[in-house]
Amino acid sequence: MPLHRPPSAEPASSPVGTATVSVVVAAWSLDAKADLEACAAALAAQTVTPREVLFVIDHNPELAAWARAHLGAVTVLENAHERGVVGARNTGLEAASGTIIAFTDDDAAPDPGWIAGLLDAFADERAIGVGGALDPVWAGSEPRWLPTEFYWVFGCSYRGLPTAVAPIRNAIGANMAVRRAALDAVGGFAAGVAPRELRLGGKVLSAGHALDDTSLGIRVTAAFPGTHWLYQPSARVRHKVAPGRTTLRYFLIRNFEEGEGKAALAQAVGAEAGLAAERRHLFVTIPLGFLRGFGELLRGDAYGPLRSLALVAGIGAAGAGYALAGLRGRLSRPDPSSGRA
Numbered sequence: 558m559p560l561h562r563p564p565s566a567e568p569a570s571s572p573v574g575t576a577t578v579s580v581v582v583a584a585w586s587l588d589a590k591a592d593l594e595a596c597a598a599a600l601a602a603q604t605v606t607p608r609e610v611l612f613v614i615d616h617n618p619e620l621a622a623w624a625r626a627h628l629g630a631v632t633v634l635e636n637a638h639e640r641g642v643v644g645a646r647n648t649g650l651e652a653a654s655g656t657i658i659a660f661t662d663d664d665a666a667p668d669p670g671w672i673a674g675l676l677d678a679f680a681d682e683r684a685i686g687v688g689g690a691l692d693p694v695w696a697g698s699e700p701r702w703l704p705t706e707f708y709w710v711f712g713c714s715y716r717g718l719p720t721a722v723a724p725i726r727n728a729i730g731a732n733m734a735v736r737r738a739a740l741d742a743v744g745g746f747a748a749g750v751a752p753r754e755l756r757l758g759g760k761v762l763s764a765g766h767a768l769d770d771t772s773l774g775i776r777v778t779a780a781f782p783g784t785h786w787l788y789q790p791s792a793r794v795r796h797k798v799a800p801g802r803t804t805l806r807y808f809l810i811r812n813f814e815e816g817e818g819k820a821a822l823a824q825a826v827g828a829e830a831g832l833a834a835e836r837r838h839l840f841v842t843i844p845l846g847f848l849r850g851f852g853e854l855l856r857g858d859a860y861g862p863l864r865s866l867a868l869v870a871g872i873g874a875a876g877a878g879y880a881l882a883g884l885r886g887r888l889s890r891p892d893p894s895s896g897r898a
Contacts, residue, residue: 576656576679577608578672578734581649583642584663585615590623592664592797597628599666605673608655612663613645642730643769647745659734662712664797665691667732674792675734678722685777685784686735688728689792690714697800703808704864706838706846707871710811711802717842724785726834727774732794735777739784743776768818775822805867812871816878824886843868 580600584593593612600610610631614621624633634652638644650658659675661667671689678687691713693699708715712731719725728734746769774786801807819835847868853861 576676577654578605578657578659578676579649579653579655579737580607580610580659580661580672581646581653582610582612582661582663583615583645583649584612584620584624585617585645586663587617587620587623589663590620590627592666593624593628595666596661596663597631599668599671600631601629602669603667603672604669605676607659607672609653611649611652613649615642615645616640643746646730646769650740650745653737656737657734658737658740660730660732661794662731662796664799665731666694666795666797668793668795671732671792671794674789678787678789678792679734679736681787683784684787685739685781686728686733686774686786687789687792688725688734688786689732689788689794690718690790691729691732691794691796693798694795695798695803697803700803701860702805702863702867703803704846704850704868704871706842706868707808707812710808710815710871711796711798713796713798716846717838719788720790722790723788725774725788726778727771727786728788730770731796732792733770735773739777739781743773743780747772747776768815768822771822805870808867809870809874812874813878816875816880817882818878819875820879820882820886839872843872 582593582596582600597610597612600607611634612624612628612631613634613636614624615636618635621633621635624631632652634648636645637648637651646660649660657675657679659672674689675687678684693708693711693713705716709729712729714729778784778786847865850861850863850865850868853864
C-alpha cells in the first residue's frame with residue numbers, strides 16, 4: 558500500500574499543459590492475451606503520449622513472462638500486494654511517476670483521444686478525478702433484454718450518467734484518472750468489500766474487489782473538500798463484454814452482490830455518502846426506464862417489456878443482497894445486555 562500522507566487543504570495540481578500521465582492496466586487472466594495486445598496497441602496510438610504505461614499482472618507469473626515478451630514498449634510489473642485489482646492498482650501507483658494516474662483494464666481499449674479528453678476535464682482545477690465513457694463491445698450477441706440502466710453490471714456506462722461534462726460521485730475503474738497527490742494522500746486504493754470470485758459454469762467471469770472505485774471516489778472527495786469528480790463523455794474506452802456476463806443468472810448474481818457491497822460501504826462511510834447516487838438511480842432513472850420499456854413495445858420493440866421486467870428483477874436482487882447483509886451485520890453485533898464485548 559502506498560505511504561499514507563495527510564491531505565493538504567488543497568490538492569497539489571499542475572497546469573494541464575505540464576501534467577504528465579501514467580497509465581496503469583491491471584491484468585490477471587491467461588485467456589486475455591489478445592485483449593492485452595489490443596489494449597497496448599490502443600495506448601500506443603494515443604494523440605497525447607503518456608509518460609509511461611504500466612501493465613500490472615495479478616499473481617500470474619506465466620502471464621507476466623508472456624507480457625514482457627509480447628507487449629512492446631510498456632513496463633510489466635507483478636502485483637506486490639494481495640490478489641485482486643486493489644493490490645494491482647496500488648502496485649502500479651507505487652511505480653508510476655506521472656502527476657495524473659489513469660487506469661483501465663486488460664479487456665478495454667481506449668480510443669485515440671482518451672488521454673486528451675481526460676486532460677481537458679482536468680483543466681477544471683477543482684477536478685480531483687475524472688471518469689469517461691465505457692462503450693460495450695459484445696463478444697457474443699447483444700443482450701436486447703438487458704436494460705441500459707444496468708450496463709454497470711459488466712463495467713460499462715449506463716443510462717443515468719451525464720451526457721456532458723458534469724460532476725459525479727465516482728468513476729468506473731476501467732476508465733478513470735486521478736491526481737497523483739490525491740491518491741497518495743488517501744493511501745491509494747482500498748477494498749470496497751471483501752475479495753470475491755464470481756464463477757459461472759466453473760469459469761471465473763470476474764474477480765478481485767467490488768466497489769473499490771466507489772470507495773476511492775468517496776474517500777478522495779472527503780479528504781479534499783471543495784473538489785469534485787467529473788464525467789467526461791469524450792474520453793471513451795471500448796470495454797469487451799464476454800458472453801457469460803450477459804446471462805440472466807450473471808445479471809441477478811451481480812445485482813445481489815452489489816446490494817451486499819453497498820450495505821458494507823454504507824456502514825463504512827455512512828448511508829448519505831455511500832448511497833447518494835443510488836437513490837437518484839432508484840427513484841428517477843429506474844421508474845423512467847420501466848415506463849420506457851412498455852412504450853417501446855408500442856413502437857414495435859418486443860424486447861421493451863422484458864427490459865422493464867429486468868429492471869424490477871435487478872432492483873429486487875440488489876435489495877435482497879442489501880437486506881441480507883444488513884441482517885448479518887445486526888446479528889454479528891455484540892448484545893450490550895449480555896455484558897460481552
